[in-house]
Amino acid sequence: MHAWLFRRVLALWENKARAFRWEMWLGMLPLLFLAARGSVGTFPLTPNRIPSQGALVLDHAVVNGPMALAVAYAEWRRSNKLPAVSRGELEAAWRTLEGTPLPKDPLAAMMRRFGVLSEAPKPHIVVLQMESMGAAVWDLERAGVDLLGRLRAHLHEMFVFPRAVSAGLGTHITLERITTGAWLKHISRGPYRRNALFGAYPEALARAGWHTLFLTGGVLHWSHFDEFLPAQGFQELVGMRRIQEAIPEAQADGTWGVFDEYLFRYLQQRLLTARRPLFVYAMTITNHSPYHLPAHATPQRITPPEAWVDRFIRPEEAPKALAAYRYAADQAG
Structure with a gap:
């Protein structure tokens, strides 16, 4: 039954719809554009525009593999790549700013505790x-x-x-x-x-x-x-x-x-x-x-x-x- 229907449709396509093929393809172009864009709103469908139910775990699972790969590649190209900083450069910068040798724990040296704040409402x-x-x-x-x-x-x-x-x-x-x-x-x-x-x-x-x-x-x-x-x-x-x-x-x-x-x-x-x-x-x-x-x-x-x-x-x-x-x-x- 399925084979018979397939042959009938194929015959119709080859013998009777030949004159309308270009019109059919022309009509399909807007549909293909919308399918590629994924949205009729202001922006195309991207990971930024796919909120599901408000649960971040579910939202992260919505993006398909090819889209995730394309977005990752685009981000990699435009992202800031932080240069590596050597210990010597860090010591020189600290000595310039503070006038003292670099302490063992620089971050701790830059912090100060205020007990009043922890006690106040x-x-x-x-x-x-x-x-x-x-x-x-x-x-x-x-x-x-x-x-x-x-x-x-x-x-x-x-x-x-x-x-x-x-x-x-x-x-x-x-x-x-x-x-x-x-x-x-x-x-x-x-x-x-x-x-x-x-x-x-x-x-x-x-x-x-x-x-x-x-x-x-x-x-x-x-x-x-x-x-x-x-x-x-x-x-x-x-x-x-x-x-x-x-x-x-x-x-x-x-x-x-x-x-x-x-x-x-x-x-x-x-x-x-x-x-x-x-x-x-x-x-x-x-x-x-x-x-x-x-x-x-x-x-x-x-x-x-x-x-x-x-x-x-x-x-x-x-x-x-x-x-x-x-x-x-x-x-x-």
Whole structure:
């Protein structure tokens, strides 16, 4: 029966559908393109875009062998390769900086203990990394442009550095440098992403009794944060899937993850229900291009000075970018 059907189909193909072959192939090209791309969204399907059920073990098992090999090769080509440092070079650098011979344990010599901190009650600590936050924002605020919304009312409770600039040109580069102090780029995307770095303060906070939590509205695979951050002392990672489980109505922006208001709602829930001191490093995503806002949000009409608009690579995006930033800052407040 199967052989008969096969012969019939083959005969139909050879005798009656010959004139339509080119049309068939032309129609299949878009399907082949979509199959190769793996997605109809903003980005093609990559390991960064394959969150499953929020369990990192399951997420790591999703990637197939050829894709993993291709990604590994691409990472190897662009990764930073740290040069080997000899004992003599280390001794010379120490003598130049300290004026003394290199001690037996250099790391111990660079540490100092403060007993007062260990005895005092431990408060919750929240570090918020916001896209595009820097001196330019304060320039506009001083010019009378409302970019902070409800966040402005809390400035007196914060340490504010109005002349601050970004730690790096790029979201993941900034996060790497703020959390570890390392000045190399793309560590999380390279072969050293699973290595614990000496300047990673989340590890010190974890040892001191804080529960260290990384929180983002996006996917945890992005820039291999799911591998890099645990090595730096983060005990728990929460991304868009966990936020959507806790807040079922959480909407996604279609590009990066859930909107920032849901990230802040989840953060508030964790702080109110925590049974031990929390250290939270939270990273916003809504004020990142393409600057989508939730349907129920009313974008603020912000008209910046012309000289400030010229700083944009694409000046036509300035109004959307400022409205998205104002939304994120207002939700933080």
